[in-house]
Amino acid sequence: MTSKITVLVVEDEALLRMNTVEELTDQGLEVVEAANAREAIAIFQSGKRFECLFTDVDMPGDVDGLELATMVKDAWPPIEVIVTSGHRNVTHDDLPPRGVFVGKPYSLDTVGDLIRRLTAASEQFHA
Template identity: 40%
Template sequence: MYKLAGSVLIVEDDFLINLTLQDLLEEIGFSTAIAYNADEAISILEVRNDFDLVITDIDMPGSMDGLKLAAFVRDRWPPLKIMIVSGKHRPSRDVLPEGSAFLAKPFSLDSLSKAVHRLE
């Protein structure tokens, strides 16, 4: 398993999944913040510039889903790494923002760690 460091914004509307993902990321060395939809995520990103990675679920309530959020983040904050996750969808590579990654739910700590490491 890879030991990593940095700061991650988790965008997930399910409370329990959010906490589980937060625990997994903190176990491999990340500090984390949580948003429950794209609007919250954008508000956080507008005031904080210390994130290295945004992990977003695809299906979320609000003004945009995770794919649209990922595209918005790529356009607005190009240096941020982006990981898109879903248990329902398997987006094709051509719909993912350039340089982003997809990880299917459910995933293990090891697969999450490896996927994040590949983004670096």
């Protein structure tokens, strides 16, 4: 039996976050949610481990999703990072190593498939 892939979803728009959490959970992923980068950092500092971070770029507060992605990747290199935005054009240079950008609007089926592909590749890479 394989364990569930654990994903932290960071999105400040409550309805979008709730829908994302529900859809990804229905796809068999274990999902934890945060409304902003500071909340996400506190969750990471609690010691819970994640295979993937899925974060929006534009959020209220002093840390945006790109900064969060870099901080998390620096602290926990094996994690896969997916960044999304409907307002900013994110380039490969903006992302942490092996980070992936998905523009809004996105298909949650596509996001779920991407999470599974990235984490499967990561398991092979770190095995």
